[in-house]
Amino acid sequence: MPEPMTLEGPRLRLRPWREADRAPLAALNADPEAMRHFPAPMTAAESDAWMDRLQAHIAAHGWGFWCVERRAAPGCIGAVGLMHIPWEAAFTPAVEIGWRIAPAAQRQGFAEEAARLALAAGFGPIGLAEIVSFTRPANAPSWRLMERLGMSRGEDFGHPRLPEGHPARPHILYRLSRADWVAQRLG
Numbered sequence: 001m002p003e004p005m006t007l008e009g010p011r012l013r014l015r016p017w018r019e020a021d022r023a024p025l026a027a028l029n030a031d032p033e034a035m036r037h038f039p040a041p042m043t044a045a046e047s048d049a050w051m052d053r054l055q056a057h058i059a060a061h062g063w064g065f066w067c068v069e070r071r072a073a074p075g076c077i078g079a080v081g082l083m084h085i086p087w088e089a090a091f092t093p094a095v096e097i098g099w100r101i102a103p104a105a106q107r108q109g110f111a112e113e114a115a116r117l118a119l120a121a122g123f124g125p126i127g128l129a130e131i132v133s134f135t136r137p138a139n140a141p142s143w144r145l146m147e148r149l150g151m152s153r154g155e156d157f158g159h160p161r162l163p164e165g166h167p168a169r170p171h172i173l174y175r176l177s178r179a180d181w182v183a184q185r186l187g
């Protein structure tokens with residue numbers, strides 16, 4: 001088993017999951033506003049199962065969707081990180097970067113700081129060649145973040161876990177290669 005990674009930024013720590021994170025994560029996953037771009041908010045049992053899957057990915061690989069906490073005020077404010085996409089599409093196998101931040105902690109640059117830490121880990125020690133991200137076209141906070149991170153718009157696709165005709169099925173894809181990430185950092 002690889003050693004689980006913890007990432008430290010100026011304001012945030014991204015770390016493996018703990019039992020105490022279940023309640024704040026369940027509150028985030030039950031929030032209709034935070035979950036408005038998903039098919040439905042999660043029940044507490046669904047949130048627990050999601051946390052278990054996130055922790056299993058970290059246990060297997062050393063990295064994954066981490067628990068996000070403020071260094072100055074520890075406690076879960078969201079989930080951000082990298083994950084092997086568990087379904088098939090034209091662009092898989094691939095590793096995605098994703099984010100979910102509690103409403104009270106949004107619009108303070110936390111998703112961006114956490115995402116930059118995850119990209120640096122992904123293209124640095126983890127050694128990925130490309131990272132993708134995807135969302136629904138209506139989720140402007142999410143795709144604007146992809147653009148701020150220097151990701152490029154790729155092909156549109158229908159989410160394979162949702163049936164044809166489902167309103168949440170159309171998705172947009174963004175991609176970032178290690179070469180482009182390095183070039184952007186060199187300015």
Ligand SMILES: CC(C)(COP(=O)(O)OP(=O)(O)OC[C@H]1O[C@@H](n2cnc3c(N)ncnc32)[C@H](O)[C@@H]1OP(=O)(O)O)[C@@H](O)C(=O)NCCC(=O)NCCS
Pocket residue numbers: 033034035037098099100101102105106107108109110111112113134135136139140141142144145
């Ligand atoms: C998408 C999401 C993770 C962004 O989280 P966040 O922490 O608010 O992200 P940031 O603070 O980095 O950026 C959000 C906005 O706040 C702005 N912002 C950043 N720091 C700010 C500050 N100090 N004051 C005011 N605004 C600020 C950013 O410029 C950005 O503006 P924009 O949306 O107009 O481009 C969050 O909205 C979320 O969790 N949504 C629900 C879950 C979800 O849909 N996840 C994505 C699924 S694909």
